Each structure stands twice: as structure tokens, then as C-alpha cells.
Amino acid sequence: MGVASLLLVLALAGLLGAAVLAAADRSSSRSVDPALALVAGLVCLHGLLLLFDLAAVPWRRAPLAAGWVVATGLASWLAWRRRGPGGRSSAATLEGWNRPGPGDAVAAVALVAYAGASWTRLITIPDFVYHWGIKAKRHLLAGGIDYAFLADPLRLTDHPDYPSLVPGLYAAVGVVRGAFHERAALLASVAFFALAVAATRRTVRVARLSPAAAQGTVALVALVLAMFGIGHRMAGAADWPIVAALLVALPGMLAAPGGGAEAGGDGAMRLGFAAALAAGAKIEGV
């Protein structure tokens, strides 16, 4: 149930992100990069949670569901107005993606290995206990950002100034499930791993690497991520969104001027959402 809640939150975030991208995209692109849609959705979810917090609306199922419906509906309506009924759908497409190859198979093995290790919780980063996990639990119990905890004169937390995207995501999964779920929170790292691999696949396509170099690059990135994630116990780390953000931004940086369609969406939006994800995850992401 916890993992299903995580998948539901990610799916809803992806749909919201795809709608927002479709509404705001100034390029003539006809396809939305699913990885970029998820990044945009996670940033929008973070914004939604902050907005609720500012408006003193509790982080509960009904208000969050209503907020998601309003935000996604508004973005879809704006996209429809911009492009008309014959225009692009906000649904993500896979047109033009490379065919799977041996590098993708290696990446899949690395991803499964990392997911399995995360599932055992034995590769949890200590910061998950000291910072991200405890903040998510407190925010979930408070129904919003627990400022009393962050500002407690007993100094219960050492980093009250860190941004709240990661604990907010963990708390959102907890809102859907009805309680904090440690394993689901840890598996969010696997989602960012997958996002990084998907972004690498698009990057090698935009960079027009030869098939062998492209497959080798995908395999290399996945193996290094899995090696570091397992060997250095990175499950639950807030560094994953930064890694994913950097790789999602790369197609926009590599694309030739006017190559927004090739990169999968407007380059400025790609860089903007990727930067927002990194900055929202950790101060180091700025």
C-alpha cells in the first residue's frame, strides 16, 4: 500500500507536470518528455504544498486532491486555449525515442539492484533519519510544515533552513496512505534513479551519439549511480533530485539553438524546472 501510494503520487505529479508544460510551452514541440513532465510535476506539487501551507490549508487527502484537480484542470484548459482542439494533447508521448539496446538492459539490471537494496532499507542514508524522514513525519502530523519543530528553542533539528521539497514529497505519500511509510519514502530514490536514466537516454539522442556510444553512456550512468547508491547508502537521500535535475537539464543545454523540440520541450522551461527541483531539494542544489 505504501509503494502504491508513492506510485500514485508520482503518476499524479507527472500528469500535473505534463499539463503545465503543455500550457506554458512556447516551442513548436509536439512531444512532452515524460522525465521532464515528472520533474515539472514534482516542482508543482512542492509549490502546491507551500501554497496550502501559506493559506493554512492542512495537508490532507481532500484538500490536496482538490488542489491537484484545480491545478491540472486549469493547466489543461490553458493548453487547450493556446493550441486549440486540434493541438497537442498534454499526455506524454514517446515518439522518436531510441530503441532499447544492451545499455538499456544493463541500466535495468542496475535499477532493479538499487531498488532491491533500497527495499531492504539497509542502504538508507543516516540523514534520512536525522533530517528528511523526521521532518516528513513531523510535517505529516502537523498537516503542513511544522514550524514549531523547526524553530524549537531546544534545537531539535540542526538544519531548519533546508528546503522542504523532499520531506514534502515523503509527507504527500504519507497523506495518500494515511500514515508515514518508511519504505515508500526510501523508494522515492529509485524513482529519481529511473528519472536520471530516462534523462540520459534523451541526452544521448540530443547529442546524436552513435548507437554504441549512446548505449555505453546509458549503461555507464546507471552503473555508476547504482554503485554509488548501494555502496554509499544513498536510499532516502535528498541528493537524488539534484542528480536527476542535472541530467534532465542536459538535453536543453546540449540542444542547438531552436532545438527545443529535439530536447523534448522548451529549453528554458526544461532548465527552469530542473533548477527548481535541485534548489528545492537541498541548499546544495542551488
Add this chain to the structure above:
Amino acid sequence: MPPVLGSTRRTAREESPPRGGGDRRRRLAVGALGVLVLAWAAVAFLLASADFLARLVGPPQAVGVTAWSPGEYASERLADFLGQIEPRVPPGRVVLFSAPAAAAEEELFLSLWGAYHLPRHRVIRARHPAAGAGEYLVVYDGVPPRPPGEELFRHPVGALYRLPAGAR
């Protein structure tokens, strides 16, 4: 856009007449370097996985609290202990976390684990300057010879006490 390593995009230099074996040798060298880096990544991944599997199936290791992860024997013992304490202390109360057998730094990290497992309470380490505000005391890995207050719960790894008002 500058040419990218391994790119199939043709640059001006590539469109000039072939120079013989120089380019081929360069491509071979770049390819060999790529294969070496890939092999290094594969070996590093396998070593990390093997180390993880050894931890997974091997006997519990005695490691310091700074190397703990959820799911390990020691952290699960603490989680079980604190999970039984949680309903015995009213939410919002200040809970001191004491680990007499641990060094000061270890007690700090243990108290952070305590805060993680007792999110409804205000958990600080017993050696904290503000420990005078404590209303309850959790003693982990050892029981004090003289009870510091009313004993509310005892567990194989520790005990919970309600501190008298005068002791604060």
C-alpha cells in the same frame, strides 16, 4: 554546438578529405577508453553489490550508531523499544534520551534516532544543556542503579521513567 564525444554529427573537420589512419587510431583509442571506463563501472557496481549482499545475508555486525540503517538488528531493537514507549508518553512532552554506555557523540546520534521514532514528542539527549526541561527519561542500553523517577516501562534494551517535577 561543439562536437560531442562519440557524436555522429558531422563537423567541418570530418567533412574534409580523409587523412588516413590518424582518425581511425583516435577513434579506436577513444573507444578503448570508453570500454575501460565501462568495465571499471561494472566492477565497482559488482563489488558494491557483493558488499551489500554480505551484509544482507551475513550475521549482524556490531557497528557504531553513526553507521546504522533502518532494518539492521541494532536499529530495529531500538525501534521496537521506542515503538512501545510511544503510546506511554503524552504527545508534545519533552523526552530525555540517555545512553549511559555511549560516548557523548554517540548519545547525540542515538537521540536523533529517538526523535525519528518518537515524532510526536520533543526528544533531546540527556546531556543537552536544556535537559532540565525533561519530563520523561528514556534510558537505552543500560538501567541506572537508582531509578531517576517513576519507572513506567522496562524493555530488554532499556527503560522509561517519568521524572519528578523537582528533578527538572
